[in-house]
Amino acid sequence: MKITALASLMTAGLLATGAHAHTRVYGVWVNGVFQGDGRGVYVRSPPNNNPVKDITSSAINCNVAGTSAVGSSVTVATGATFEFEWYHDVRSDDIIAASHKGPVQVYIAPASSNGNGAVWTKIASEGLSGGVWAVDKLIANKGRHSVTIPSWLKAGDYLIRAEIIGLHESEVAYSANSARGAQFYPSCTQIKVTGSGTTSPSQNYAIQGGYSYSDEGIVFNLYFNPSGTYTAPGPAVWSPGAAKKARSFEA
Template sequence: MRISIATAIVAQLELIAAHSYIYGIYLNGEDLGSFNGIRIPAFNGPPPRGYANSPVKDVTSPDIRCNVLGDHSVPYTIDVVPGDTLTLDWHHDSRTPTDDVIDKSHHGAALAYLSPDPPTENSFVKIWHKGKYEQAAEPLGQGKWAITSEIKPRNGLMNVRIPADLAPGPYLLRAELIALHEADARFDQNPIRGAQFYPNCVQLMVGGNGTVELPEGVSFPGAYSFEDPGVHHDVYCSTKTTTTAPCPTEYVIPGPTVWSGAWEETTDVEVGPSSGPVKISAWETWIQGGVVTSGSYDGVSVKVSGTSSYVPSWPTTYEAPQPTS
């Protein structure tokens, strides 16, 4: 079963909690249109009150790879060449200048991985990450973090660069935000709390005549564990002040080190205006507890047309997305 998500046709969503996912992508500063090439996470309820920006908290779940529905391709694939810069546009509720992007409490790291499409065992290679880059000056302060001190103030923009001389072919860019505001608890011990992961995958077709192949990487699930210091971490600590709190003073970004073939620096790119809908305001399917419900919404009520089971099923060979209008 392949699940489609409708484009904007009815009233606006009313989302809860300042969570986030990628709404659009700029290629070397030029907008490619809202939602194009992005494997948008599944909606967790019917229109108009379901939402697709929930976190993944179980690092042993298949959803940690590309989020719920991440195994399903989308019609649009982004054509890039080595050296191109992709600017990912994260948002909470809408792709607008006034959107809050993500809650101000969601301090944490931002990461980017690259894998051939489809992924295989140990195929995800880290090409960029940033975590806590400045300690707090006050006792138990949170310091400065990639999510809340850089991406959020830039209205959701996060830059990732295609590695030099990368061999052509289909790839998945796995971008991720890790929010740590409840990570002093472990999800496997307290499912109400724990670190919040926001993985999102983007379909790429790399062109050119590069010859560099990705090295062995990591698998998702498998790359993270609940006891990792970058997953189980008390965010409200400081190394610049004396505190009696038994909490860590440094943050170790989870996963492998950044691949030596990736760019050492990813500089900001000036982006142009965005285009397309500012939010998805209607959808045809939603997933709750592994059950897919199909239906429609007429602005007043939801009409259910059927249900089926959803179990992530990744292809073993590349399936070229079928373009649609």
């Protein structure tokens, strides 16, 4: 029975891959108010919903063409609820294949950096909890995933980077088999933060060069996970005064 269940899971993953059930960000919400279609407006949108698989590429930072600024930013105050709205082909569709289970993480960096180099600070991460993946919750919430803009964040212009990692083919590294490997869906939104925060985040993490094919959160067997746990790639969620921490943490 266990072998049959495992085969069914793997088959479902392969079928979903064949359907190219990929995803990207449509727009964002601030305190429950939709900010309009953000694609190419305030979201540095990729040309399609394909994943990034080569973590040594600069596309891992803000996706394909993500280093090019767009014309607008979303104004958001510290303490606000900020939601990313993901979609597959059209708004409010199936969002992403249910087989593409994995974590959802959020980073910020100064907008002037264009996301290049050791500029990122992780402000949120959700992986596997009680057998439920962050992607499962995202689909159930019709593609919306929320974070709180930290109250400590100094006013200014930032990139806020949301990332989904699909683990349905991640039992081997992309570097070992380019037909498989973890699928990354990074998306960068331009925001203008207002408020009385005084802290410029200083985790200074480089996603390109920091993520490694030796990370257990990047090479991970979704279909055989006896421990029932998952360790996401990247640093721990940062807070003011926190010491710089190891690259990986347990979600």
